[in-house]
Amino acid sequence: MNKALNILVTGCGGDIGQSLGKILLKSPYVKNLYGIDISDKNAAQFIYPNFSVGLRVDDAAHLNELKTFIKDHNIDIVIPIAEPELRYFSENNIQEKIGNAKLITASSQVLEIGFDKYKTAEFLRIEGFPFPKTTLAKAIETIEVFPIILKSKTGSGSKDIYKINTMDEFFFYTRTNIEDYVVQEYVTDKHGEFTCGLYRSSKGEIRSQIFKRELHGGYSGYGEVVEHEIITALIEKLAVKLNLVGSVNVQLRLKDNTPKIFEINPRFSSTVLYRHLFGFEDLIWSIEDALGLELSDNRQNVIGKKFYKGYEEYTK
Incomplete structure (x- = not known):
């Protein structure tokens, strides 16, 4: 690669956007890191060196304002995080570029299926996957x-x-x-709940990582990297059937020793930073793939490694 990049993360104010910011700040691919959110009442302003407030996606001027921002700041890559914005891009067939910037999202079929839970269930039924x-x-x-x-x-x-x-x-x-x-x-979580990072490159290379997790207040508060051959085979088959390009998060629970898929989140997930710390660098791989580079690989045997959700305070 000849130069570091100007990267923009939109919808950066939530936990996922903040996690992406922390990863990108340490990446050699990044020259200037920009973040946009619809509010400044979040901690993203302390993470992104160049933070600004933008329009909501349902504002008629949103897309033009975004294009102007991309042009004015010579943005190379845009990574949208907020689901309303991802839905907007999907529904309006904005998939590869905005202005001169490459757009990093999961592939179009994945967005369409993952953003509708009934379509998700119908897809799983038709393709023969186990689901509630x-x-x-x-x-x-x-x-x-x-x-x-x-x-x-x-x-x-x-x-x-x-x-x-x-x-x-x-x-x-x-x-x-x-x-x-x-x-x-309803599938009980007495046998555990699993959240799985699933990545597939444009060349068809598949990588995955499985956390057995516990939810704290709706978030993954604790988790452990586990090895589960049945789940791995299932989600890698899912990546092919979805024609996935990019990163998604798949959630499962076990019933009668069968993993049942109950959610496909077609975006980077709230566990993206934990995965990155354990060598599953799906954000970095997505950037490399968008640039036509070979995927780096810092994965190690991390079975049994654990994560714990923490908090950090900021004042100004």
């Missing part, structure tokens, strides 16, 4: 077995996800917008 039985909430007349999981088709993270124990609860949570919900079979 999933039904559109509007098609439900009665539920025979509780608990069930009620979740927004288009929600992200742990938002709009409810464990439902009665029909009264079901009617309460769907009373205003039943069209946007799916009902999913």
